[in-house]
Amino acid sequence: MAVLILYPLLLALPIEVSVDVYASGAGGARMALCLLCLAAACALQILHVRPAARGGGRRHRTVRLFVQLLLTYVPLIWLGTAWAETGGFLAASMLLVLSRLKWTLFFATVFSGPLIAALHHETVAYVVHLTVGTLVLGLTLYTVSRLARVSSDLVHARTSLAEAVTRERVRFARDLHDLLGYSLSAIALKSEVALRHIPHRHEQAREELAAILRISRQSLTEMRHVANGYCVLSPESELETSTAMLKSAGIEVDAKISAPWPDGMQGTVLAVVLREAMTNILRHSKAERCSIAVQRADGRLRMVIRNDGAWQERQDGASVPPPASRAKSGGLVNLTARLGAVGGALVVGPRPDGWFELAAEVPEAHGPLVPAPAL
Structure with a gap:
C-alpha cells in the first residue's frame, strides 16, 4: 500500500x-x-x-x-x-x-x-x-x-526470524537423532537381554543392568549438550544481529573489536549484555549514533557500549533518569548478577560528554558453562 x-x-x-x-x-x-x-x-x-x-x-x-x-x-x-x-x-x-x-x-x-x-x-x-x-x-x-x-x-525481520526458528528445529531434531538414537536403542536391547537372564543367569543380568546404567548416564550428558545449544550464545553472531537491527532503525553503528571474544560462559554473558543494551537503546532512547568497543586490559576483557540517546533527550527538554534509577531496572539487575557469576562487573551511567555508557568486564580466561541467573 x-x-x-x-x-x-x-x-x-x-x-x-x-x-x-x-x-x-x-x-x-x-x-x-x-x-x-x-x-x-x-x-x-x-x-x-x-x-x-x-x-x-x-x-x-x-x-x-x-x-x-x-x-x-x-x-x-x-x-x-x-x-x-x-x-x-x-x-x-x-x-x-x-x-x-x-x-x-x-x-x-x-x-x-x-x-x-x-x-x-x-x-x-x-x-x-x-x-x-x-x-x-x-x-x-x-x-x-x-x-x-x-x-x-x-x-525482512519476520522472514529472518522464521528462518532462524526453522534452523533451530532442524538442529534440535538432528542432535536428538544423532546423540540419543543409538543410546536409546542400546538401552532397549540390553533391557530385553537382562530380562531374559534374570531367572537363570544373575551375573549376566547384573552386567547388562550395569551397562544400561552407564548408557543412561551418557545419554543424560548428551541430552544436556543438546539443551545447551539453546542457552549458549555467540557474541559474534549477537554483534552482527545487533548491528543490523540498529542500522535498520536508522542508528549509525561504529564497532571496534580489538580483542577476541571469549567462549564458554564469559562469551554467553557478553552476548546477553549486548542484547540487553541494544534492546534498551531501541526502546528507551532516541539515539542516532552508537559505538561498540571490545578491548583487553590487565587480564580482563572490557566491552563498552555508548549511545547519544541521553544527549538527545536533553535537547528535547526531557530529563535523563539518574544512573541509580536505571541501574535498578530488571534487565540491568539480571546483567549484574550474570556478570558477577563469572567474576565480572557492570558499570552503567551517562558520561560528561552527554553520551550514555554501559561497560561490562569479564575475566579473560575462558571458563566453563556454569549456572547463571536467567534473563
Missing part, C-alpha cells in the same frame, strides 16, 4: 512541473532539459526510499543528496521559478537521509523556493502556494517513504 501511494506521488510532481514550465513559454530545448532533470530527480528520490538501493554507506547517500541538491537549484537558472516546486523532493530527502539538523535543513529547503520566487517578483499568491505545496509534498513523501521502509524491514 505504501508503494502504491508513493509512486503516484513521484509521478504527479513531474507532470505538474512540466506543465508549469511549458506554460511559462519554455521552448523545446528548455523542455528537454526539464524532462531530463525531472527523470534524474525522481530516480534519486527512489534510491533514497527503495530498500534494495539504500545500501552503499553514509558516503554514497550523502553524494546522492548533494546531486539532488544541485538538481533542485541549478536548473532554476534556465527553467525559472516554476522549477522551484521540485523542492519538495529535496525536503523529503533531507529527512530520509540526514540524522542531525535534518528538520532545520528541511524547513530551509521548504522556504528557499518561495524566497527565490519572491526575489523574482512573483505574486504573493504564488509565493504562498509554492510554500504550502513544498511543505505538504515534503512531509507526505517522507511519511509514505518511511512507511515503505518500515514495512520492508518488518517483512
